[in-house]
Amino acid sequence: MIVKLLSGDKPRSAVLTAVLLVILICLAGAPFIFDGVRPLDTAARICIFILLVASYDLLLGYGGIVSFAHTMFFGLGAYGVALASTHMGRGFDALLAGSLAGALAAVVLALLIGLFSLRVRAIFFAMITLAVASAVAVLVSQFSGITGGEDGLTYKIPRVLTSANRMGEFLGTRITGKTLNYYLVFFASLILFLLLLRIVNSPFGRVLQAIRENDFRAEAIGYRVVWYRTAATCLSAAAAALAGSLFAIWLRYVGPDTTLSFEIMLDILLMVVIGGMGTMYGAVIGAALFILAQTYLQNLMGSASEATAGLPLIPDLLNPNRWLMWLGILFILSVYFFPSGIVGRLRQRRAS
Amino acid sequence: MSDPILSLQAVHTDIAQYHILQGVDLEVPRGQVTMLLGRNGVGKTTTLKTIMGQWTAKSGKILYDGQDITRLPVSARARGGIGFVPEDMGIFSDLTVEENMLLGCTSGPLDSARKEWLLGAFPALGTFWNSEAGNLSGGQKQMLSIARAMAEDRQLYLIDEPTKGLAPAIVSTMAQALRELKGQGASILLVEQNFSVARALGDSAAVMDDGRVIWTGPMAELAENKDLQERLMGLSMEAH
Numbered sequence: 001m002i003v004k005l006l007s008g009d010k011p012r013s014a015v016l017t018a019v020l021l022v023i024l025i026c027l028a029g030a031p032f033i034f035d036g037v038r039p040l041d042t043a044a045r046i047c048i049f050i051l052l053v054a055s056y057d058l059l060l061g062y063g064g065i066v067s068f069a070h071t072m073f074f075g076l077g078a079y080g081v082a083l084a085s086t087h088m089g090r091g092f093d094a095l096l097a098g099s100l101a102g103a104l105a106a107v108v109l110a111l112l113i114g115l116f117s118l119r120v121r122a123i124f125f126a127m128i129t130l131a132v133a134s135a136v137a138v139l140v141s142q143f144s145g146i147t148g149g150e151d152g153l154t155y156k157i158p159r160v161l162t163s164a165n166r167m168g169e170f171l172g173t174r175i176t177g178k179t180l181n182y183y184l185v186f187f188a189s190l191i192l193f194l195l196l197l198r199i200v201n202s203p204f205g206r207v208l209q210a211i212r213e214n215d216f217r218a219e220a221i222g223y224r225v226v227w228y229r230t231a232a233t234c235l236s237a238a239a240a241a242l243a244g245s246l247f248a249i250w251l252r253y254v255g256p257d258t259t260l261s262f263e264i265m266l267d268i269l270l271m272v273v274i275g276g277m278g279t280m281y282g283a284v285i286g287a288a289l290f291i292l293a294q295t296y297l298q299n300l301m302g303s304a305s306e307a308t309a310g311l312p313l314i315p316d317l318l319n320p321n322r323w324l325m326w327l328g329i330l331f332i333l334s335v336y337f338f339p340s341g342i343v344g345r346l347r348q349r350r351a352s
Numbered sequence: 353m354s355d356p357i358l359s360l361q362a363v364h365t366d367i368a369q370y371h372i373l374q375g376v377d378l379e380v381p382r383g384q385v386t387m388l389l390g391r392n393g394v395g396k397t398t399t400l401k402t403i404m405g406q407w408t409a410k411s412g413k414i415l416y417d418g419q420d421i422t423r424l425p426v427s428a429r430a431r432g433g434i435g436f437v438p439e440d441m442g443i444f445s446d447l448t449v450e451e452n453m454l455l456g457c458t459s460g461p462l463d464s465a466r467k468e469w470l471l472g473a474f475p476a477l478g479t480f481w482n483s484e485a486g487n488l489s490g491g492q493k494q495m496l497s498i499a500r501a502m503a504e505d506r507q508l509y510l511i512d513e514p515t516k517g518l519a520p521a522i523v524s525t526m527a528q529a530l531r532e533l534k535g536q537g538a539s540i541l542l543v544e545q546n547f548s549v550a551r552a553l554g555d556s557a558a559v560m561d562d563g564r565v566i567w568t569g570p571m572a573e574l575a576e577n578k579d580l581q582e583r584l585m586g587l588s589m590e591a592h
Contacts, residue, residue: 203454206447206451206454206455207455209444209446209447210444210447210455213444213445213446213447214442214444216406216426216442217438217442217444218455219425219426219427219430220404220405220406220426220427220430220436220438220442221430221455221456221458221500222427222430222431222458223427223458224425224427225427278446
């Protein structure tokens with residue numbers, strides 16, 4: 001049953017299985033295991049980024065396609081929900097219509113970019129995605145009458161998904177609409193992740209891997225490489241847009257910085273590389289580690305800085321403002337020691 | 353020669369600024385093994401790659417099964433029934449042997465009788481069926497490359513030096529498999545430097561020099577005539 005759910009793609013490492021289980025249990029029970037708003041917000045972000053990073057892994061890890069437009073698709077999904085909720089009023093119909101419209105817009109845009117640029121060399125595709133993503137980000141900030149510009153949009157979601165909806169207590173935890181909202185994000189991310197896992201383990205996924213390794217050989221066997229690459233781009237864009245929709249439902253706010261910025265694109269790249277490209281499970285490890293570091297590294301460094309206050313230089317180095325430097329060092333170390341990502345490394349250990 | 357499966361008419365191919373094929377005329381009869389011979393660097397591999405579409409012919413015509421395929425995309429040529437085994441094998445090393453074989457079937461699942469035949473011809477593939485292809489030895493990779501091309505029934509096989517650098521035991525396995533493929537009525541255009549394999553398999557031969565076909569005739573005639581071999585290829589094939 002579980003193997004079937006995972007499409008036969010088992011973690012293939014005892015340590016990896018254990019880590020994945022811990023992450024799954026923590027995310028599944030987050031409202032009951034952790035107290036407060038911040039841990040729940042972090043858990044929701046991890047769920048959403050697992051989906052977003054997995055959708056990028058389909059493109060980069062399985063298809064060998066470097067794209068810089070992934071946050072654009074993420075943003076399209078988020079703005080779809082925001083605009084639908086703004087214009088249609090709060091309601092599940094607005095969330096559904098916004099999500100579908102965002103995903104559809106992402107697929108159409110991905111199709112256009114793919115058909116125009118996937119025939120050319122990989123570097124040109126990457127540059128075209130970068131140009132289109134930058135253009136969309138500029139358009140979103142310029143058309144402030146529609147998108148809210150740099151300020152973004154704040155909107156209402158169905159009351160049943162907000163903290164105002166009090167539903168009593170369960171296992172000593174107060175259950176509110178926010179808890180329901182979290183489980184909407186959790187289960188939607190989980191289902192879409194399993195769907196992506198199914199796609200990469202299907203004959204379609206095998207052809208993508210073959211194309212990544214040697215596109216001419218795949219073509220010479222009889223596969224239309226451009227068609228497969230375009231299809232992968234569209235599927236990946238749709239999944240990213242749905243992740244964006246979930247983010248918008250969770251935050252009740254969208255803005256260029258939270259959904260369209262190039263910094264998020266770099267974060268996605270780092271998460272894929274740290275977790276392990278072409279593994280899908282790498283997205284889970286990469287997103288969980290990265291977002292935990294992003295959220296708690298500053299706190300950890302603050303405590304460490306205070307604890308070493310009497311020592312020379314060290315408190316300065318551990319100053320919370322330097323957290324990006326330490327994240328950078330962590331990234332360099334992880335690439336140096338785990339060139340095939342954490343998942344790749346764990347699987348190698350098992351193989352050896 | 354009536355109704356060949358493949359016919360090249362005055363095919364010219366450039367690679368970057370180099371004019372490699374300089375008017376190749378070649379016919380591959382149906383159901384026969386045609387050996388493409390010649391010294392290194394005369395354009396044998398470029399001929400196969402031009403037929404497959406990796407290099408586009410600058411001029412001339414390539415007719416396959418009566419149809420002009422000169423401008424067709426590579427994948428359309430493959431789906432039309434041409435199987436290509438390149439010299440560098442081109443296996444997908446991150447995928448398992450099974451996955452490589454399944455990729456060879458573009459129109460459906462791997463036929464069980466065909467699988468049985470291929471695993472009988474190349475037993476090593478059965479042993480490493482679930483292993484990553486990148487972990488196979490050179491000979492096993494070559495077997496996989498050929499078996500993958502044979503995974504589906506193709507009308508024409510273009511095979512580039514399948515026995516190059518292989519141990520004698522593997523060469524005989526390979527030759528036997530090609531013999532069986534020939535026995536099934538497949539048409540094969542084979543570049544092969546191993547003379548005993550070429551003599552055993554070839555029905556006809558085409559010898560190339562300087563980007564052109566300079567001689568065509570029965571393989572047996574070339575195999576028996578050392579003077580002809582010296583004249584055409586600058587060496588006696590018996591020495592190889």
